[in-house]
Amino acid sequence: MYLILLSLGLGIAVGYLRPLSPEKARLANAATTVGLFVLLMSMGAQLGSNEDVLAGLGRLGLQAVILAAFSVLGSVIMVYLARDYIYRGLEQRLSRRQGRASR
Structure with a gap:
């Protein structure tokens, strides 16, 4: 958890001190969106492969x-x-x- 917060904090500091150009900001936004979709798909795959979770969906x-x-x-x-x-x-x-x- 600390690594996640540290990474986020460092990213904010870098973005504050050296703002991205509009072109690089669009590229970063696209990369973030793709990364988020990959993360959501992998989480869904893990949940879908867990029989206990699938069995408990009705509850x-x-x-x-x-x-x-x-x-x-x-x-x-x-x-x-x-x-x-x-x-x-x-x-x-x-x-x-x-x-x-x-x-």
């Missing part, structure tokens, strides 16, 4: 579906809010840098 029922749906919804909302906050700060930093460069 889990609606509660599991609701929990999963709200987890996804909460994650999407938080990513949207964080993205707006991060991009707003990035635009401010870039405009300040451009203002200094034109002097």
Whole structure:
């Protein structure tokens, strides 16, 4: 768990100190999306191969579906809010840098 948080923190620090160009940001976004889909597919394959999980799906029922749906919804909302906050700060930093460069 610490390795995950450390990696995330280092990535945020690097992105803050050296923002990506728009082209590299699009490439990073595409790589992140592909990586996320691979992760979800591998997790689904692991769950699908676990007979205990498959046998218990009937018991889990609606509660599991609701929990999963709200987890996804909460994650999407938080990513949207964080993205707006991060991009707003990035635009401010870039405009300040451009203002200094034109002097």
